[in-house]
Amino acid sequence: MTALPTHRPFLDLPPLTGASGTVRLPGSKSISNRVLLLAGLAAGTTAVHDLLDSDDTRVMLDALRALGCTLRDDGGVLHVTGLGGRLHVHEADLFLGNAGTAMRPLTAALAVLAATQGGSFTLAGVPRMHERPIGDLVDALRPLGCQVEDLGTPGYPPLRLHGTAGGTLAVDEPIRVRGDVSSQFLTALLLALPLVAGTRDVVITVDGELISRPYVEITLNLLARFGIEVERQGWSRFTIPAGSRYLTPGHIHVEGDASSASYFVALGAIAADGGAPVRIEGVGLDSIQGDIRFVEAAQAMGAQVRGGPGWLSVHRGLWPLKAITLDCNHIPDAAMTLAAMALYADGTTRLTNIASWRVKETDRIAAMAAELRRVGAVVEEGADFIAVTPPARDAWRAAAVRTYDDHRMAMCLSLAAFNPARVPVRILEPHCVAKTFPGYFDALFGVARARPEDVPVITVDGPTASGKGTLAAEVAQALGYHLLDSGALYRATGLAVMDDGVDPADETAVARVAGLLDLRFDGGRCWLRGQDVTDALRSEQAGMMASRVSALPAVREALHGLQLAFRRAPGLVADGRDMGTVVFPDAELKVYLTASAAQRAERRHKQLISKGISSNIQALRADLEARDLRDSSRTVAPLKPAEDALQLDNSVLTIDESVKRVLGWWSERRPFGG
């Protein structure tokens, strides 16, 4: 399962220039939550493969668990043992975050179950969820005899669903539901009403024009996988046949999220060339998700797309992209990505029939208009349309864009980083992507390229035990940047030299070892020639040996390219002795960190004790002073502050205070203000 992204207030994207390579998509949110509910209602155990791990699926899983379903994760396959249509738990308070795909169907299912088997359930979410309408669903449920109590504003969550055992529902007449605000109300009824289709057909009729039909198709498709063959007359009448029962298919595979694919289709159209396209795996032209038709819209704007079952391959065709006018009713979520592609079009792109955007995670029409204007676009918005005219080249602005706790805002706006003006983009509250795509930014940086000179670098140089490593790691973590512990490269060279029995004074031989260093950093551990050397690297012996071999010019030369390769989007924090003076002379911020020798000896002493290594503080101090002397008196790349470095003596500062100081300096240098 994917790790959730760290909550950080912002993530800065450097200007990006190209993209190529493969992205493996996480599972579809719409399919995941429907499958979970169906598996939870069915009898028996369903093995769910490739389930999306995200905020929205997590709240659904928590709800199923609270209702008495058994969930077992077996090496990435989730085994769900369902209720078999019988309530195991008759009272529960469920928190459903901002997941419409959990709130709507659970409301319908629990209303029906409480009304027939007795129970009391409250369903609540985050404040935004309490602004998202559910009245049309409640209006469909109440005439059946379901007791739905508004706990806040009528027509909006939170709700309480209750009833007494032995109740029956009035399902002889067709059940009417409005289809023109959200198709999720119809989906919710379709998923829940098989529970009461024992002895007679249950008919649902839709009032008004049904929007977002592709999502209803997903519902019908998945119901069929669970043994329920709904008969459909056009898009206005749906019949659940008498005797319908949820039957687990045993195993079910969740395909990749077609809406998530849209960002990478767009990326390919904007930034990949034919020789090295962006390949998307997990969803393909055979997808059951309506948003796969985003591909046609992207093609209309100029994307070159090939695809097959479970894959797509995209590169740039027309450039600039072609502005289009499109009715987006069939791709409500993915259409947002067209608004971002419009930044690179040859005129005004007009997306129409998108009124449903206004009742999603946020008012997406207003939010998109405001944020695209912030980067420099000219945007017109109406009740159900948005029209985007790209910024002229010199009108692009380095903007801090808001994301409104809306994953799609964050993912769409990241595409603004490909601007021709080479200005960076700051994404505020970027962790909102966890709603559907926790690894989005890693996936983006995995395929997107930046010019090295556009990738920001912060250097932290200074003597041993001044706290460089600690400070650099914390700053990198706060900014979401990569980390280069350059000392580790010299230490690893030292270890390899000792291993091979090479004379540390033989410059050519040591440089050869450095040039062939087989070193890998992974999950906070370090591997040398396939062996975990994380602890060995930190030994004082490795430090001393590193200090010796690092004085050899040929060794420094051999490690130079390796260090430069760490400069990758979104940014780098590099610690060492010569990061600011030699390796990254153009770094935007250079910090020279010092502390008194007494402080440093004491810190190292404590550090060693905490690792269970005994040491003598006097000897440590003598060693570190010897190392300072050698590091600063060598002829090549000696330890000294870069001319433009900011000095920070942290003798009397805590780690937190040092980190705050450096982040403060950094924010002053960024072009975003504040």
Ligand SMILES: Nc1ncnc2c1ncn2[C@@H]1O[C@H](COP(=O)(O)OP(=O)(O)O)[C@@H](O)[C@H]1O
């Ligand atoms: N500002 C600070 N105040 C107190 N202790 C610190 C501070 N910065 C770092 N330390 C501690 O000092 C020790 C050495 O820090 P480290 O980051 O390993 O130094 P370096 O990379 O410069 O050799 C660590 O145990 C760390 O927790």
Ligand SMILES: Nc1ccn([C@H]2C[C@H](O)[C@@H](COP(=O)(O)OP(=O)(O)O)O2)c(=O)n1
């Ligand atoms: N950029 C660098 C980093 C380290 N070195 C050398 C000099 C140092 O004494 C050793 C070990 O560095 P490291 O940063 O790991 O050591 P400390 O954690 O500061 O004790 O490597 C260097 O010459 N240039």
